[in-house]
Amino acid sequence: MQSSLWLALAGAGVLISFTPGAGAINTMSNSLISGFRRSIWGILGQQAALIVHVVIVALGVGVLVAGSPVAFNVIRYAGAAYLVYLGIRQFLHKPDLDQEKAAALRNEPAWSMFRRGLWVNLLNPKAIVFFLAFMPQFIRPEHPLLPQYAVLTATVVAIDILVMWFFFAAAAKSFQRFTHNARGQTILNRVFGILFVAVGILLALIH
Template identity: 40%
Template sequence: MESSVWFTFFAASWAISLSPGPGAVAAMSAGLAHGFHRGYWLTAGLVLGIVTQLAIVAVGLGALMAASGVAFTVLKWLGVAYLVWLGVQQWRSDAAPLRDDAAPAVTTTRRALVLRGWAINAVNPKGTVFMLAVVPQFIDPQAPLALQYAAIGATLVFTDLVVMAGYTALAARVLAALRSPRHLRWMNRGFGALFVVAGALLATFKRA
């Protein structure tokens, strides 16, 4: 991949990561509930989901899914259901003060956070279709494909790690300053509503 092409993709990847979406909502929700150090484990799942999406596109399954109406619809509604379920869980969560990362009693494991992040990005046909539309523009079919996909994947992972760190820290350090049960209850409901809105928006997404 030529440097000029990579710099263009690098700029695009920042726009992709910064755009509000389920990943940003999930990162802020995790930061609010678990603090930065534990909540940031969800970002590991988010980037694994990105890698999964890129792998699907790289091996051609993304094109198959885009061509198959049934596969696209099934995956889309799985994603919708998962986001709505996250929203309901967040809405109903306890209005407990932010946990100390060093506290021994933690109800959500790091593995659970990673799996949640992975599912948010992996079970999302919008991400697959988006990559099908964007990634080929930066691929030179005459050059080794594996190295190009590796460069694209590393770029997406880097930018998402940085951006989601910002979202997680925002919730953990700024929103967590509001520690009263009333404030926390409304923040949980706010994040829950955002998950449901993200699910509703995904439900309206159609293949181009």
């Protein structure tokens, strides 16, 4: 891939990653509950979903999903429902200042965080449609395709990890003071719960 084309890809990747969405909300929520360092597991789950989306589009399945209203809507509503479920669960979560229970929450298994991040991004058919429009701009069919897809995927994933971890997860640190009392925990739970539900509803309504 030419350096000028890669720079354009990197710039687009930065803009995409900084666009607030379910992944950013999930990352900030994980950082608040489990800490900055452990939030990486949810971020890695989100990247695994991103790689799946790239593979789907590269194999041409994305064209079928984008062209099939039924398939698109099934995935879209499933994703919206999952986000609304996460939001309601977060909203209704009662504050707990018990040190042992708080420690248990902070020590959520890495696989659980990874899996949640995976599903948050995987159940987003708009990502497939987006990559369907985005990827061809940086792929030159006259050159070998596999190396180009590898560079594109590695670039987008690396940028998203950096933005999610060092911007969104780090930004959540400023809210840590709210976690030390019941009122602050309630506020945070309701704020993030509402954000999850709002993103889920938008995913279901916006075409």
